[in-house]
Amino acid sequence: MNRTLITVAPTGAEIDKATWPQLPTTVEELVAEARACEAAGAAMIHVHIRDGEHRPTLDLGRLRETVAALRENTGLIVQLSTGGSVHDPLADRLKVLDAAPDSCSITCGTVNFGNDVFSNPWPFVVDLYQRSQAAQVVPEFELFDLGHVATLERLVGEFGLPYGGKVHADFVLGVPGGLPATVPALVAGVQALPAAVTSWSATGIGRGHLPVLAASLAMGGHVRVGMEDNVFFAPRRPVTGSAELAARAATLANHLQRPAMSPAQARELIGLSA
Numbered sequence: 001m002n003r004t005l006i007t008v009a010p011t012g013a014e015i016d017k018a019t020w021p022q023l024p025t026t027v028e029e030l031v032a033e034a035r036a037c038e039a040a041g042a043a044m045i046h047v048h049i050r051d052g053e054h055r056p057t058l059d060l061g062r063l064r065e066t067v068a069a070l071r072e073n074t075g076l077i078v079q080l081s082t083g084g085s086v087h088d089p090l091a092d093r094l095k096v097l098d099a100a101p102d103s104c105s106i107t108c109g110t111v112n113f114g115n116d117v118f119s120n121p122w123p124f125v126v127d128l129y130q131r132s133q134a135a136q137v138v139p140e141f142e143l144f145d146l147g148h149v150a151t152l153e154r155l156v157g158e159f160g161l162p163y164g165g166k167v168h169a170d171f172v173l174g175v176p177g178g179l180p181a182t183v184p185a186l187v188a189g190v191q192a193l194p195a196a197v198t199s200w201s202a203t204g205i206g207r208g209h210l211p212v213l214a215a216s217l218a219m220g221g222h223v224r225v226g227m228e229d230n231v232f233f234a235p236r237r238p239v240t241g242s243a244e245l246a247a248r249a250a251t252l253a254n255h256l257q258r259p260a261m262s263p264a265q266a267r268e269l270i271g272l273s274a
């Protein structure tokens with residue numbers, strides 16, 4: 001059966017805990033949210049962590065503790081963000097791999113990020129990619145713009161396949177500065193994907209969340225949901241958490257006869273089964 005990988009991104013680096021108290025920022029809150037999302041149909045978790053004041057951090061000890069807690073309490077594939085926040089130094093972002101996750105995000109280029117810049121210069125992307133190969137961590141290539149698709153093709157062409165032999169990409173649409181969260185933008189991105197890509201998913205930030213979710217499912221893609229990308233379940237109705245977003249994605253996937261895949265099936269999809 002043609003199944004759907006649901007990835008949940010419950011925290012991110014941009015949403016403020018004071019405004020959104022349902023945002024999971026402690027290890028305990030993250031584990032509870034992860035368990036609820038797994039029960040709802042998620043198979044992978046994209047993780048950003050926060051410090052004791054709920055601010056984004058890349059503290060290695062905290063990252064290791066988080067990976068261990070998620071592995072102990074869930075069956076989810078644990079993907080650590082190497083994107084961090086726009087303020088994180090590149091050197092700290094490289095060190096994320098030392099926390100030995102199953103998977104890591106690799107963003108394939110620099111992009112304006114609202115009033116900030118999310119910096120991913122080519123030499124950094126190459127360094128991070130080669131480190132992921134050496135550390136045997138399966139990357140997910142984050143694509144915010146069409147140029148990132150071209151960079152992904154160059155990366156795999158020059159440096160070979162990722163650890164595990166599969167190429168899984170994720171469109172993050174709707175960041176001010178990148179591709180918009182619209183169906184035509186998703187179609188353009190998917191049409192530009194290099195042949196090396198073996199699976200792709202998509203998420204739309206904010207209002208474009210549902211059109212991107214539905215289009216991705218209809219096009220045979222996979223989906224990412226969660227408070228990193230979307231804090232409203234409907235207009236003027238804040239989410240209670242990421243689990244209801246995962247549940248809605250699973251319901252829609254069922255309707256399209258592409259039910260959610262298990263973590264074991266997702267491992268096979270992205271090259272983690274070996």
Ligand code: KMH
Binds near residue numbers: 118
């Ligand atoms: N927080 C953004 C600046 C990733 O996780 O790899 C970067 C981001 C991408 O969220």
Ligand code: ZN
Binds near residue numbers: 083228
């Ligand atoms: Zn992220």
